[in-house]
Amino acid sequence: MSQVLADRVSATPNEQPSESATDGLVGARLVTRRRPARWVAAALALVLAAMLVNTLITNPRFEWGVVGDYLGSSAILRGLVLTLWLTAAVMVSGYVLGIGLAALRLSDNAILRTASFGFVWLVRSVPPLVQLLFWFEIASLYPRLSFGIPFGPEFVSFQTAHLFSALAAAYVALTIDAAAFASEIIRGGLLSVDHGQTEAASSIGLSRWRTFRRVVLPQAMPSIIPASGNMLIGMLKATSLVSVIAVQDLLGASELIYNDNFKIIPLLLVATIWYLVLTTLLSIGQFLLERHFARGKRRGPTRSLPTVWRDSLSLLPHRRVAKAGGAA
Amino acid sequence: MSDTIAVASSEVRIRNLHKVFGGREVLSGIDLDIPAGSVTAIIGPSGSGKSTLLRCINHLERPDSGYVEVGGEVIGYRPEKGRLRERSSRDIARQRASIGMVFQQFNLFGHRTAAQNIAEGQLAAGVPAAAARARAGELLKRVGLAGREGAYPSELSGGQQQRVAIARALARDPRLILFDEPTSALDPELVGEVLAVIKQLATTGITMAIVTHEIGFAREVADQLVFLDGGQIVDRGAPADVLDNTDNERARAFVAAVL
Structure with a gap:
């Protein structure tokens, strides 16, 4: 012990700095390394971008005039509204079911846990299009549905063919799909919250429900929101599957028109432009939500949307202002 | 066991407490009284069951047998025809509200x-x-x-x-406050400010139980020192008695190692 200490004392530098050949470099300017490959790559990317713009403008088969004619047409707008409405309905009911599934999966009851796992396994394993067709054809599997005591008397019964229109089938199939994925997102988020938070809440006498609502869920949000945002955008696009069973969503409406006038590419572009607009708006909303739920996570001022935009998309090397805070 | 401390004035009474984790008995028959308004420091090597004992007091851990009584009420269970029936979660929450707890990792709500x-x-x-x-x-x-x-x-x-x-x-x-190694996660220069607050608190007459590695602090603040090893209370008494004149071999070795 004392030997180590003595070594350390003798190793401290002398008061007098030693002389060296590099002494003349004290005031030298620091020059950054040249990176020619970066410039080549950037130039290539710019050329490709120019080619893309060029072909968009000069290729007459895009028929931008037709695109413009149909972009705001009432049939397309009706499809757009249906897409939005279906996405919203599916996401809301999917998340309500998903919270329930996640709760079952995290419960102490082994049977309920297994049931939740089995449901998620089944739904995740079958392509959504196949599920959609199953629900569309449900009437041929169960022509009649009834409510009553299991294996006992029935109270009400329905003809499934009347119950399941194409739109209802689409809603049910996509909701079930959304519920399975939402439950996984929510479960992961809840598990990401340190158990000490729950213990602290218990120690000050919070009930289980209050602990969940006020302590665990808000802190699970930062990991739930980004994944849910991605899922929402995915679902917005996945609703286009319903055009297969003749539901007039954004894509279905476009198909109906091009089946009539054969302007396939322009009408697909109409749908594409609307999907682009919607996903862009959703991305902005997602950003604002994420920033809101980052409270208490990060030091320093919250970054505004234009700042983030500039930081992630800047073409020129952006000025690096001293980053205060850093990793908290 | 209760010859040195009057049971009538005990704020906390722990009787025959056992706790098993994965086949290993972490607490094997703890009997302990904490008089009202006193400070009890619990020391011992890591893995000796100190934290588990503390966590049983506010029912963060469920005892496998035995019980904990705070302010005359059995924690987590209701005596009923010679049995102890587990209380509703609402009832347990009410009991916990009267027992404060401070954690090693603070566990403040980050949001x-x-x-x-x-x-x-x-x-x-x-x-x-x-x-x-x-x-x-x-x-x-x-x-x-x-x-x-x-x-x-x-x-x-x-x-x-x-x-x-x-x-x-x-x-x-709270009528009782539990400290689970309150300074173990702190940088050395920050330990003092937390100990000062706890010390000040000790003078207000609130009952406290502190699991700690700060032997000097325990000696200064505690009325009763409990030395735990292998899930059992090996020695206890006034801090000076336990730290300086313990008859117990394990306690002596531990004190020599940490001082």
Whole structure:
């Protein structure tokens, strides 16, 4: 012990700095390394971008005039509204079911846990299009549905063919799909919250429900929101599957028109432009939500949307202002 | 066992407490009394069951046999025809509200400010927001953090966070407060400020149980020192007796190693 200490004392530098050949470099300017490959790559990317713009403008088969004619047409707008409405309905009911599934999966009851796992396994394993067709054809599997005591008397019964229109089938199939994925997102988020938070809440006498609502869920949000945002955008696009069973969503409406006038590419572009607009708006909303739920996570001022935009998309090397805070 | 301490004035009575984790007995028959208004320090090597013992007191761990009584009420269970039946979670929450706890890792709610952390328990009890906020400010002042109501835990040092955690544990006027290695996660230069707050608290007459590695602090503050090893109380008594004149071989070796 004392030997180590003595070594350390003798190793401290002398008061007098030693002389060296590099002494003349004290005031030298620091020059950054040249990176020619970066410039080549950037130039290539710019050329490709120019080619893309060029072909968009000069290729007459895009028929931008037709695109413009149909972009705001009432049939397309009706499809757009249906897409939005279906996405919203599916996401809301999917998340309500998903919270329930996640709760079952995290419960102490082994049977309920297994049931939740089995449901998620089944739904995740079958392509959504196949599920959609199953629900569309449900009437041929169960022509009649009834409510009553299991294996006992029935109270009400329905003809499934009347119950399941194409739109209802689409809603049910996509909701079930959304519920399975939402439950996984929510479960992961809840598990990401340190158990000490729950213990602290218990120690000050919070009930289980209050602990969940006020302590665990808000802190699970930062990991739930980004994944849910991605899922929402995915679902917005996945609703286009319903055009297969003749539901007039954004894509279905476009198909109906091009089946009539054969302007396939322009009408697909109409749908594409609307999907682009919607996903862009959703991305902005997602950003604002994420920033809101980052409270208490990060030091320093919250970054505004234009700042983030500039930081992630800047073409020129952006000025690096001293980053205060850093990793908290 | 209760020959040295009068049972009648005990705030905490622990009887024949056993706890098993994965086939290993962590607590094997703990009997302990903590007199009202006194400070009990629990020391011992890691893995000796100190934290588990503390966590059984507010039912964060469920005993496998035996029981804990605080203020004359069995914690987590209701005596019923010679049995102990587990209480409803609402009832357990009510019992926990009268037992404050301070954790090694602070466990402050990261998404809430210092004041909100402190006020949360009172809001749950139905105290109006304004009153809870005022009380939070008062408690912050008491732990030396006046004016830091709006600070998030990530903006506070470890010592400051632990002091907010102490204020949070005090917010519901507990009859007993448990400290689970309150300074073990702190940088050395921050330990003093937290110990000072605990020391000040000890003079107010609140009953305290402290699991700690700070032997000097235990000697100074504790009325009773309990040495735990292998899930059993190996020695206990006045701090000076246990630390300086213990008859027990294991206790002597441990004290020699940590001092």
